[in-house]
Amino acid sequence: MEPMDKTSPKIGFALNKVTTEQFAIIEDNYNEEGDINLETKIGFGSDVDNKMIAVFTAFTFKCNEKAFLIIEAGCHFNIKDDAWEEMLDDEKKSLTVLKGFIRHMTVLTIGTTRGILHAKTENTCFNQFLLPTINVSEIIREDSTINF
Numbered sequence: 012m013e014p015m016d017k018t019s020p021k022i023g024f025a026l027n028k029v030t031t032e033q034f035a036i037i038e039d040n041y042n043e044e045g046d047i048n049l050e051t052k053i054g055f056g057s058d059v060d061n062k063m064i065a066v067f068t069a070f071t072f073k074c075n076e077k078a079f080l081i082i083e084a085g086c087h088f089n090i091k092d093d094a095w096e097e098m099l100d101d102e103k104k105s106l107t108v109l110k111g112f113i114r115h116m117t118v119l120t121i122g123t124t125r126g127i128l129h130a131k132t133e134n135t136c137f138n139q140f141l142l143p144t145i146n147v148s149e150i151i152r153e154d155s156t157i158n159f
Contacts, residue, residue, distance in 0.1 A: 022112050023091030027063060029123055032083040034131055041137075045074035049143070052083075053117060053150060057106050057157045062095040064088050064108065064157070066120040070128070072140050080137055084124040088116055104159040113155045114147045121145055 052069040069083035090098070098106045125142040132138040 022094040022109075024064075024088045024094070024112075024116075026086060026119070027089045028087040029127075030085040030087065031127055031131075032067060032069070032085055033081060034083075034127075035078075035081045036132070036135075036137055037077075037079045037081075040077035040079035041074050046076075047140075048073045048076075051145070055108075055113065055155055055157050057159065058087075059106075059159055062090050062092065064090055064106070064113075064116065066113070066116045068117070068120050068124045070124065070142055080132075080140055082124060082128050082131070084120065084127050086116065086120040086123055106157045106159075108155045108157065110151055110154050114151050117147050117151060121147070 050071040050073065052067075054067040054069075056065040056067070057063060058065070065085050065087045067083060067085040070081070071078045072080035095106075098108055100107065121142065128140075128142060129138065132140070
């Protein structure tokens with residue numbers, strides 16, 4: 012993991028809303044002796060009018076290449092006015108988010124998704140499937156641009 016950039020600006024933000032975008036258990040696709048794999052997807056969005064950035068994480072557990080447990084959640088963050096203006100490019104109709112900040116919001120979203128997965132599978136045999144720790148620095152290597 013790379014060291015924290017001491018010159019990075021502090022960005023004021025607050026978690027505004029958590030959403031469960033999708034959740035499914037497909038019991039017929041699960042076999043205790045099958046090969047289990049995990050597919051991970053991360054996405055970003057923004058709400059210009061409300062100065063919000065959304066981070067979405069989706070995880071699909073597969074058994075023998077068939078999805079049996081699917082979860083996607085989103086965390087929606089309000090961004091303080093001064094930070095929003097700093098990231099906003101009106102001409103290009105886009106928002107450029109520093110990699111350290113988008114990584115931080117992504118880590119928060121993965122943790123939130125992990126908790127939702129636990130709550131939705133509690134007291135079932137599917138509760139054994141946990142989201143692993145993820146080194147977000149290996150996934151997000153540069154600043155992210157969100158186009159409107």
